[in-house]
Amino acid sequence: NISETVKRKLSLGARILRVGGVEKVFKQFFSIEEGERLLKVSQCYLSTTSGPLAGFLFISTDKVAFCSERSMKVFTQKGHMLRIRYKVVIPLKKIKCVNQSKNVQEPTQKYIEIVTVDNFDFWFMGVLKYQKTFKYLEQAVSQA
Structure with missing residues (x-):
């Protein structure tokens, strides 16, 4: 749905402006090592068993990280509701390889x-600036 996509992008832009840029968003969501630099940020979807999750893919000199665009509701053992973001952090040293792939029936995917x-x-799918993001990812992994 086009209007849903536009709304998501507008809320994303508003969040980045509110916090003060993508670098600050990265520092707010993840712990940063001394000397670590953010190389590339891309909007994308992470494939999960419960379906794709919209969010940001961060590529730094130390890690690849994903953070969902929206928070999710989870419940504690005592029944209290918490709102958390879905996050994935992969240290570059722990990455064996990165691969490109496409849907044979739908090559644009x-x-x-x-x-x-x-x-x-x-x-990761629906990656904005796919080729550029993949290049940054390959370079970061090869220099780790």
Whole structure:
């Protein structure tokens, strides 16, 4: 739905402006190592067992990280509701390889797969500036 996509992008832009830029959003969501630099941020979807999650893919000199655009409701053992963001952090040193893939029936649907040294794989789709993001990812992993 086009209007839903536009709304999401506007709320994303508003959040980035409110916090003071993508670098500050990255620092707010994740712990940063000394000397770590943010290289690239891309809007995308992370494939999960319960469906794709919209969010940001951050590529830094130390890690690849994903944070969902919206918070999710979870409940504590005592029944209290919490709102949390879905986050994934993969240290560059733990990445075995990154792969490009596309849907054979629908070649415009491209994916980025990240495989870790312990054989977990993460699939990102709908990546804005796909080729540029993949290039940054490859460079970051090769320099780790």
